[in-house]
Amino acid sequence: MDAVRRGTPAGAGAAADGPDPGPPAAPTPADRLGAGAGVVAVLAVGVAQLVADVALSDVPVAARTVWWAAFLVYAAVFAVDAEVVRLRRPPPERVLVVVLVVAASVAWVANPTADWTPVLFVVTTAAASAALGTPGLVALVTVQSLATAVGAALAGRGVVGVPFTVVVYAAFQTFAAITVRTALREAQARAEADAAHADLAAVHADLAAAHADLRATSALLAVTSRDAERLRIARDLHDVIGHQLTALALELEIASHRVDGAAAEHVGRARTVAKDLLRDVRTVVGELRGGAAGGLEPALRDVLDLPGLATSLSVDAAVHLDDAHLVAVVRCVQEAATNALRHAPGATRLAVHVRRDGDGVVEVDVHDDGPGAIAWEPGHGLRGMQERVTALGGTLVVDPGPGRGFRVTARVPT
Template structure:
């Protein structure tokens, strides 16, 4: 209801911060977690494979194995930080972590090229860096890591066939990982754009519904004002024309009753009685026309034709309002209804009750939406408050978290 909190209203919108260059956003949070877990599993698998190799048939020098394990440890820690698997108050810059990953994997591979699973770390690095780098940056990274792969394979003595074969295998793995991540990012971007478009359409729909309700309220008030003016005109005409003529006729018949006798006097008396009855009926009709101004219920029914909301309207039939109170109540009910359309997602029912409570007229509007945990009055509620206060009344708001939003206005009758 024209409030800020949960649910969030369409209040003030902050401007988007400027960006240096548009690029696809990172995958959504579940995809981030899944990718981080898969990458960490691949890193652990490389470490487990090296443990098995060292314990069984590794013929690498101890110094080479020591350097490999040191570089691998640095890589594992850097990847855990980059994937935010280790919670820190202040995360290191992502680009620095990517550089550490590249250097650590390269050192491990060149120091101990007999560790066949080490280039898998290049694949993990390519996947992790894709969300950070531009497409040309990813190509450059894959190229650099492929050159390091070739250097390590050459140091391992894999020959003219083994070196290109090793490079081709791990370069293709890196490219595949980068393409998969890039595709996931584009899909996430498409989902975000679709969600944003849907939210924008919903906001436009709510604004149109609110504008429609405002137009109907204005039309209903104009119609009620026109009907009241027409009733008053008819009442004046009946009083000034017909009432005056009947009064004159009754006086003439009164005079005639004193100047005739016999059977004529009897007819004059009956005519005089009919004239008095007609005059009394005219006065009754004039009184009803003047007292019937302010057709609140039909006006509210026009205002509360709200799309998507079932409205339960209850108006005290004996209630009579002047123009100022009629306008204030109709506008308050209209604003509460349009607020339910805008700010109460999931609301399907709106209960409106207008009744007399002692010396006051009480207006209660309650929707069945989720309410609000925290809220601040917007322009709509402030306008309602001002209208009610101008008539010497009060406005109470119950955000009702979990039980719907309620607005209650009381104005002197």
């Protein structure tokens, strides 16, 4: 019974290293029900004997006295074993079982006319089923069956009555042992299944977080590659075509002063076309360089493609970020999404809003619909977000939002 009361299979802590693990776990409702049933059985034996003592007077006083003394010892030890009475340092379970066996045997042998006394043997077997292995239980049932036989013989039950009494109570003890051991195995199987489920959930969360990190890295690489290609094209246009068009415009300017008539008119038109082309090239170069920092929304959409979490994204069209700011924003959103996957049980939605206020500050707001947190401490992820934002001169505000979802708000000047 001890292992059931403590919520741990017998011997589970034997291999643990280190200091005392602390107080045992609180009994479960099933543990309390089992202990209560044992207490009721013990009390029923005591009440039955009390009634018999009042109704019958042919039992010697000495036998009654010994019976009650042994019974009270049994009841006190069982109260400790069932944790009805809690001791600061309870004796080992096996010691309690030995005392229960001795007390019940003394009571039965001292007053074998009390036919209900062997019920204590059944209670003892049930209480010891968690602490003893199969050989120990077999030995326990055997010893108590011998005590049952001695008491039945002293009561004069004869050749038929003694074996019958032994078989009946041995069967009851066996049934009690099988029932308790089966309940223990089922409880252990449920605990292992729950642990496996928790491990699978943790693995799933880790995989989802790794997926988010990979998507963020891929998105940043894609944006960086596109930006690098745009900048390369812009430089080539400016350095090669722009230079050639500038030289062409100068040559046409000189030519316009050396020709006259119809040729001068054609040279003037060619010079105008060259200048227009040079202006267009400069416009394209400016657009390419300005567009190099415009990949925020596609990058965030890649990051927010998360399994098991519906996401919504809103990015103001006025938000354009350079490489450093874009990386910081994407990583902050990725970390907030990872936190929702790992630490927000029950969260099904994640909302992300990116906007620019009138002072040129970009605000990133990430909010999930989980239960939030009453007591929490920032981990490495939130500290990393804080460091990224602070390095850019911004601020990070974390609202654990107990009962209303976890919210992270970053404000970064641009």
